[in-house]
Amino acid sequence: MPRSVKQILDHADRLAKRFEDYEPSTNDERDRSAFIALRDAAASRCEAERSVKAAVERARARGYSWQFIGSLLGTSGEAARQRYGRKRTA
Secondary structure, three states: OOHHHHHHHHHHHHHHHHHHHOOOOHHHHOHHHHHHHHHHHHHHHHHHHHHHHHHHHHHHHHOOOOOHHHHOOOOOOHHHHHHHHOOOOO
C-alpha cells in the first residue's frame, strides 16, 4: 500500500514522540538468565556439532561406513553422508 511522503513523515514524528516520552519501568525488564542460558546452549550446540564433524571425519578415515556412522548418529547412512560428507564443487 503506497504511502505519501507526508504520511511517512507524520508516522516518523509519532514514533519519535513515543520514544522521547518513554519512561522505562521495572515491568519492562527481562530475565537475563533466560538470554544467557539460550546463548550458552547455542554455543554448546555449535561446539558439539564441530566435535561430531571431526569424529565423523576420523571414522571415515578409518574405514567406517556411512551406514554405521548414521546408526550411531540416529539417522540413515545417506543422511549422514549428505550432512557430513565432503562437498564437491563443479
